[in-house]
Amino acid sequence: xxxxxxxxxxxxxxxxxxxxxxxxxxxxxxxxxxxxxxxxxxxxxxxxxxxxxxxxxxxxxxxxxxxxxxxxxxxxxxxxxxxxxxxxxxxxxxxxxxxxxxxxxxxxxxxxxxxxxxxxxxxxxxxxxxxxxxxxxxxxxxxxxxxxxxxxxxxxxxxxxxxxxxxxxxxxxxxxxxxxxxxxxxxxxxxxxxxxxxxxxxxxxxxxxxxxxxxxxxxxxxxxxxxxxxxxxxxxxxxxxxxxxxxxxxxxxxxxxxxxxxxxxxxxxxxxxxxxxxxxxxxxxxxxxxxxxxxxxxxxxxxxxxxxxxxxxxxxxxxxxxxxxxxxxxxxxxxxxxxxxxxxxxxxxxxxxxxxxxxxxxxxxxxxxxxxxxxxxxxxxxxx
Ligand code: NZQ
Ligand code: ZN
Numbered sequence: 001x002x003x004x005x006x007x008x009x010x011x012x013x014x015x016x017x018x019x020x021x022x023x024x025x026x027x028x029x030x031x032x033x034x035x036x037x038x039x040x041x042x043x044x045x046x047x048x049x050x051x052x053x054x055x056x057x058x059x060x061x062x063x064x065x066x067x068x069x070x071x072x073x074x075x076x077x078x079x080x081x082x083x084x085x086x087x088x089x090x091x092x093x094x095x096x097x098x099x100x101x102x103x104x105x106x107x108x109x110x111x112x113x114x115x116x117x118x119x120x121x122x123x124x125x126x127x128x129x130x131x132x133x134x135x136x137x138x139x140x141x142x143x144x145x146x147x148x149x150x151x152x153x154x155x156x157x158x159x160x161x162x163x164x165x166x167x168x169x170x171x172x173x174x175x176x177x178x179x180x181x182x183x184x185x186x187x188x189x190x191x192x193x194x195x196x197x198x199x200x201x202x203x204x205x206x207x208x209x210x211x212x213x214x215x216x217x218x219x220x221x222x223x224x225x226x227x228x229x230x231x232x233x234x235x236x237x238x239x240x241x242x243x244x245x246x247x248x249x250x251x252x253x254x255x256x257x258x259x260x261x262x263x264x265x266x267x268x269x270x271x272x273x274x275x276x277x278x279x280x281x282x283x284x285x286x287x288x289x290x291x292x293x294x295x296x297x298x299x300x301x302x303x304x305x306x307x308x309x310x311x312x313x314x315x316x317x318x319x320x321x322x323x324x325x326x327x328x329x330x331x332x333x334x335x336x337x338x339x340x341x342x343x344x345x346x347x348x349x350x351x352x353x354x355x356x357x358x359x360x361x362x363x364x365x366x367x368x369x370x371x372x373x374x375x376x377x378x379x380x381x382x383x384x
Contacts, residue, residue, distance in 0.1 A: 002260065010147070012172070023055050028059075034092050034093075037095045038101055042140070066084055072162065081112075082108050091134075092133070097141065103153055106167030109168035137170045141188075142177075143193075145252025147175075152167045160360070161360060177245050180245065189337050190339070193334070197285045198252060261365070263366050263368070273380070286339035287342060287346065304322075308322045
C-alpha cells in the first residue's frame with residue numbers, strides 16, 4: 001500500500017428510526033439560524049419536511065428554506081444557496097436528501113465563505129477552500145455516499161461540464177433507512193449500483209497488488225450484490241435496506257481508499273455524458289462499466305480476474321479468460337437488476353454528444369490504463 005495519514009471528521013448516526021433523536025442531539029451543537037436544504041417534491045410529499053421543521057423548532061432554531069435542489073445540481077443553484085446563507089446570516093446547513101442535495105450544500109458551505117468564484121478558483125487557479133460554514137446531512141436516498149466525503153459533483157451548465165469540486169465535510173451523517181422507504185425502486189437500484197461502482201473504481205486503482213483495503217472492498221461488493229438482490233425481491237426488507245445504506249457509506253468514507261490512488265475513469269466519463277444529457281448517474285455508470293472494463297483487459301486483467309473470482313465467483317482457465325468472464329458476470333447482473341446497458345435506453349442517440357463527452361472528460365491518473373480521448377469515444381460508441 002502507499003503511505004497515508006488518516007483522520008476522519010464525520011460523526012455517524014446509523015439505524016432504523018434514529019433520525020429524530022439524532023437530529024435533536026446534533027442541534028445542541030449548532031447555531032440558531034439553520035438553512036434547511038432539500039430537493040424537489042419528495043420531502044414534502046413524504047411528510048418528512050413537516051417533521052423536521054417541527055424538530056428544529058423544538059430545538060429553538062430559526063429555519064430558512066432552501067428547496068428545489070435538482071438531481072445533477074447546478075452551479076447556479078450553488079450560488080443561490082450561498083446568497084441565502086449571506087442574506088439570512090445562516091449558522092448551519094442541514095442537507096436533507098440524496099447525493100444531489102448534499103453535494104450542492106457542500107459547495108454552498110464553501111462558496112458562502114469566499115469572495116472568489118469557487119469554480120474558477122479550483123479549475124483556473126488550482127486553489128481549494130479552507131473555510132466552511134458547518135453542515136450536516138440527513139440521507140433520504142442512499143448510494144452515492146456523498147454524506148461521507150468532501151467532494152461534490154456540480155453541473156456548470158454554461159461551460160457544459162459536470163465535474164468534482166472540493167467542499168465541506170459534514171460534521172454528522174444521519175443514516176436512517178426508514179427515510180429511504182419512499183424512494184422509487186428504480187432509484188434504489190441506481191443508487192446501490194453507484195455504490196458498487198465506487199467499490200470497483202477504488203479496487204481498480206493503483207497499486208494493483210493485494211492489500212487490506214481491497215480485501216475489505218471485496219466484502220463490501222459482495223454485500224451490495226446480495227442485498228440489492230434481496231431488496232428487489234422484497235422492498236420491505238429493512239435489513240437489506242440498512243446494509244445497502246452502510247455499504248454506500250463504507251464505499252466513500254475513505255476506508256477502502258486508504259493506501260490507494262483511485263481509478264474513477266468510468267465516473268468521469270459518465271459525468272461528462274451527464275453534462276450534455278442530464279442522465280441519471282447510476283444508470284449512466286451501468287451503461288459504461290462493462291464496455292470500459294473490456295478496454296482495460298491487458299493492463300487491468302489481473303485485478304479484473306481477482307474481482308471475477310472473489311466477487312462474481314467465476315473462473316476461466318487463464319487470467320485473461322477469468323477477467324473476461326467477470327466482466328460478463330457484471331453485465332449479466334446489470335441486466336438482472338433491470339438497469340440499462342445501452343445509451344438508447346436512456347434516450348441518448350446522438351454520437352456528437354458522446355464525442356463531446358469524450359473530449360471534455362477528466363482523464364484519471366489512478367486508472368491502470370491511460371486512455372486517449374479517441375479510445376474513450378470508442379468505448380462510448382460501443383454502448384450505443
Ligand atoms: O428531488 P426530490 O423530489 O427530493 O426527489 C429525489 C430525486 O428525484 C428522489 N428522492 C430522494 N429521497 C427520496 C426521494 N424520493 C422519494 N423518497 C425519498 N426519501 O431521488 C431522486 C434522485 O435524487 P439524487 O439526490 O439526485 O440521487 P443520488 O443520491 O443518486 O445523487 C446523485 C448525484 O450525486 C452525485 C451524482 O453525480 C449526482 O449528481 N455523486 C456524488 C458523489 C459524492 N459526492 O461523493 C459520488 C457519486 O459518484 C456521484 O457522482
Ligand atoms: Zn457515483
